[in-house]
């Protein structure tokens with residue numbers, strides 16, 4: 001997939017902010033003149049298929065905003081999102097809905113489960129939306145719950161699950177959707193370190209067999225390394241460097257990359 005010339009500005013005086021952006025004003029000046037926030041600026045990024053690709057950066061650097069452009073939960077102000085030969089930014093709303101159902105599932109940091117649904121009902125949710133018959137969707141959901149080691153918990157509710165189990169349900173729901181692309185927005189960062197490590201291993205095991213295109217947001221260099229070490233690093237809405245973590249460590253594009261990598265090395 002490819003993001004081309006993406007700009008995204010949030011705020012009320014949007015037209016004024018966009019005019020300043022086009023004139024080349026700095027993001028700081030745009031904020032001080034208009035109170036708008038430049039969340040993404042001139043993003044050009046190619047994400048290879050069939051692998052795990054990590055989006056990194058400090059809090060507020062634009063990671064979630066970038067991820068949400070891929071399934072157009074957020075529309076860009078300018079630019080194009082390509083998923084293979086599909087221009088996602090040009091899809092009509094009905095086509096976008098079909099495209100999302102078929103191609104892209106999402107896993108959220110805070111799970112995004114429906115508390116009044118059982119584990120099974122949550123896991124089969126995407127299939128229900130798609131109109132898959134009850135028996136068939138239950139069978140598929142059970143299969144994926146087994147894959148995430150949650151067999152036996154089908155009739156449990158959200159309140160009865162630990163954080164790790166909740167995220168396993170989130171993962172089963174995304175996998176049951178049967179899409180080739182998985183967007184994961186800090187899926188493991190609310191979990192304690194041991195559970196987090198287990199879920200990283202589970203994801204790697206599944207990916208070995210499923211070979212999906214996974215775009216994974218993390219703050220954590222160690223987590224990105226475990227997941228294969230291919231990253232894009234954002235700073236204040238700009239893409240500062242992409243490549244392997246080793247490249248970022250040995251040939252940092254600027255001081256931000258260098259300090260991001262050295263803090264991570266010190267805390268490892």
Ligand SMILES: Nc1ncnc2c1ncn2[C@@H]1O[C@H](COP(=O)(O)OP(=O)(O)OP(=O)(O)O)[C@@H](O)[C@H]1O
Nearest residue numbers: 010011037039057058059060061062063064065066
């Ligand atoms: N809907 C919105 N309206 C206004 N500002 C927004 C909106 N969404 C995001 N922003 C701002 O855009 C910037 C980027 O936000 P984003 O959530 O993409 O960052 P992030 O890197 O994912 O941060 P975190 O790691 O804290 O989740 C932030 O300053 C945020 O406050």
